[in-house]
Amino acid sequence: MMRSALFLGMIILLFGACTSLFQKGQNQFLAGDYQLAINSFTQILEDDPDNKEANFYVAESYRLSNRIEKSSEYYKKLVEEEETFESYFRYGQSLKSQGKYEDAEEAFAKAKELTLNDNFQRQVDMELASIQRVEEIEDYYPYMEVQNYELLNTSGSDYAPVFSEGFVYFTSTRTASGIYPATGMPYTKIYRARAEGVKVDVQNVQEMPEFRNEDGLNQGAIAISPDGNTIIYARGNSRSNKDLPEVHLFASYFRGGGFTQPVWMPVNEDEFWFNSTPAFSPDGNELYFTSNRDGGRGGLDLYKATKLANGDFGNAVNLGAQINTPGNEMFPYVAPDGKLFFASDGHPGYGKLDIFVAEQTENGWEVKNLGPNINTVADDFGIFFTNYPKEGFLSSNREGGAGDDDIYYFEDKTPKPKIVNVLLNVVTKEKKDDGSEEVLPQTRVVLYDQSNKNIGGDFSSQSGRLRFTLTPNQEFSMIASKSGYFSKTVSYSTVGKTPNPEDLIQEVTNIVLDTTIVLEPLILERSIVLENIYYDLDKADIRPDAAEELDKLVQILKDNPKIRIELSSHTDARASDSYNDALSQRRAESAVEYIASQGIDRDRLVPKGYGRRQLIIENAQTEEEHQVNRRTEFKVIEVMD
Structure with missing residues (x-):
């Protein structure tokens, strides 16, 4: 009897102690002292691991003190005891905070089944959508x-x-x-x-x-x-x-x-x-x-x-x-x-x-x-x-x-881009009367980018050399000029002339390329034959192939804006003088009109038809000889100030 009374007394004492500890933990929780509440309720769970209330307070204390990742085992106890939206939703959040996305999806899906509240349903949908989009997230700053x-x-x-x-x-x-x-x-x-x-x-x-x-x-x-x-x-x-x-x-x-x-x-x-x-x-x-x-x-x-x-x-x-x-x-x-x-x-x-x-x-x-x-x-x-x-x-x-x-x-830590320098060696030369080429020193060469912006310029040395540094895969143009010579525009492209940067090993790679610019002497009244200017029989219309050749003269006139030219047309010796004079004049005028249509001032152009009066080959017999006589020429007649 005394032993039974003693056992009953111990139960009452233990129950009173647990009740007192529970009340203490609850007061700590309500006061926001979450770590103290965790300490108190953890003591209860040591003797009663399935205590629903203690598991709830520990889980919520971790969540409210921003340690929800530590709460999952306690929320798991709650959902095993009673399936509620709140417990499953918080359980899903605790799993997500640990990167356990598949388990979190299961918990959120279960939570959604346990509520009809539209607001709660939206919260679950947001959490599920967030998990599903994790794999789509990319680095905003990759390096x-x-x-x-x-x-x-x-x-x-x-x-x-x-x-x-x-x-x-x-x-x-x-x-x-x-x-x-x-x-x-x-x-x-x-x-x-x-x-x-x-x-x-x-x-x-x-x-x-x-x-x-x-x-x-x-x-x-x-x-x-x-x-x-x-x-x-x-x-x-x-x-x-x-x-x-x-x-x-x-x-x-x-x-x-x-x-x-x-x-x-x-x-x-x-x-x-x-x-x-x-x-x-x-x-x-x-x-x-x-x-x-x-x-x-x-x-x-x-x-x-x-x-x-x-x-x-x-x-x-x-x-x-x-x-x-x-x-x-x-x-x-x-x-x-x-x-x-x-x-x-x-x-x-x-x-x-x-x-x-x-x-x-x-x-x-x-x-x-x-x-x-x-x-x-x-x-x-x-x-x-x-x-x-x-x-x-x-x-x-x-x-x-x-x-x-x-x-x-x-x-x-973005890797520094590997640099490719294109070093373009330019040689300036002049064309001699016999067709040979010689070095032309002190020639000014100006470099332009693909937007026609001046990006450099220099004079060639006594050996006719100068160098430009170009960027890869770009289009450029150069204008070479020297007093007493026709200025000349030359296009230059670096597209496809350099290796791919990803194939490079060195931080800086220099690619050396070469080009030559040949200028022709500008001599007043000296005739220059325009090659491949052909007309249909008995016509003065500018054919497409002739237009292509005349465009070269257009460029010369643009490069040399101070010159006036005479554009002359010549025929062979066949047919009468009057016929050839009229035909050659129409052809010269037709050529001038085409050049003017390309933006050249009409006042800089003088058309002249010479018929058969300036034959290069007298008594031409073959078609090739007649073709030499049928030519289109131009000559500079004035260099304006």
Whole structure:
């Protein structure tokens, strides 16, 4: 009897202890002390692993303290005990945050079967669509490499670095006093170190000197105005009933040689709203931040406030449905080109927070995931460019870090393009009377690109040589000129004359090519025969083949805009003088009209028909000899000033 009474007493004592521990954990949960609640309910689960209430509170405590990846085993217990939409939906989120996408899809599909609520159905559809689009995500910066800043990080949390006036400022738990009961981590403070871009003086990290960090508070997520005169940061999580109940934005201003004590900003509006992660626009006239204020899309949304006449920020507006989702959007960064970078767990991503970029288009914002070389299944957030868009910092609690949240730096490692130089050796020559060619020194050669832009020019040496450096796969032209010679345009193409860059081994490859430009002497009254100018019998019409040859004369006239020419037509000795004179005149005039139609001033052209009065071969007998006499010529009759 005494043994039974003793056993009953032990049961009552144990039940009372469990009830007391359960009540303690519940109070801790309701107070937002999630890590303490986890500790309490874990003790209950050691003796009763299937305790539904304890599993619920541990799962929710991990979720609400942003550690949902640790909650899956507890949500699994809940769905085994009772199938509800909430438990399956949260279970799916916890699996997704670990990169277990197939298992997460099954959980979300089950959740969808357990609700008729349209809003819940939409949330599930968004999660499923996000998973299905994971494989479609591409690197926004294909050659960006991310590295843990091992020498800067600690075993605690280090995150949200910003760069200003030679210093990097960041949030850290490294020397903070007291433990924040929601996470079990020390309270955060703001620190700084000298930096040159992403190169930080890690040996001399100090608490920020502009104003004092407060003990027993989380403070961080700092923003500094472009002029360096305003500091805005988030402050909250006080355990004092006399303090503000939520996280809010505070501002310190540079006045009289120093910074003022931080003051609560009116843009917070309501003391029960959460406001954090501030960022300035490049001109300092707009403040971006995250808030859970009324009227949002759900979770945390991004807002933009405008600087007022008194220097405060007000009139905060929600950035809208293209940016904000039912999930959380935070840690904005506005780039110099207007692109908006931010972290989100609502847009299609890998698990928890990913970093996204929003670009303005004619249809509003277009949001893109930065891709797998930036984001992971863990939290990735707080991007800040020190040299946009080549390098900067970001924060992450990805696997392999030094502590919880770590600071990472990234650099663009785009491989330098292999350079191909086309070295064109040009030789300038003149054509002699006997048809031979000799070097023509001191000839000016001007180079033009395919848009007819002058890109260089020089005189050939005494040996008639000069060199141009050209780009591969382009069209060029050169105009060579020298007093006493016809100027001449020569086209030159490098298309297909160089190897493919991907086949190159050396960083710089020089391809040497050669060409020759031959000029003809410009002698007044000296006749020059135009080859292959043919006419149909007894006609003066310009045939297509004749037009092709006349185009060469057109180019000569364009290259030499100060010359006037006589264009003459000659016949053979057959037929009468009057007939040949008239025919040759018509042919000469027809040629002149064609040349004028190509843009040459008519006043520079004199047509002349000589009939058979200037035969080259007297008493021609063969058709070949007659053809020599039937010719078209031109001669320069004047060089105008």
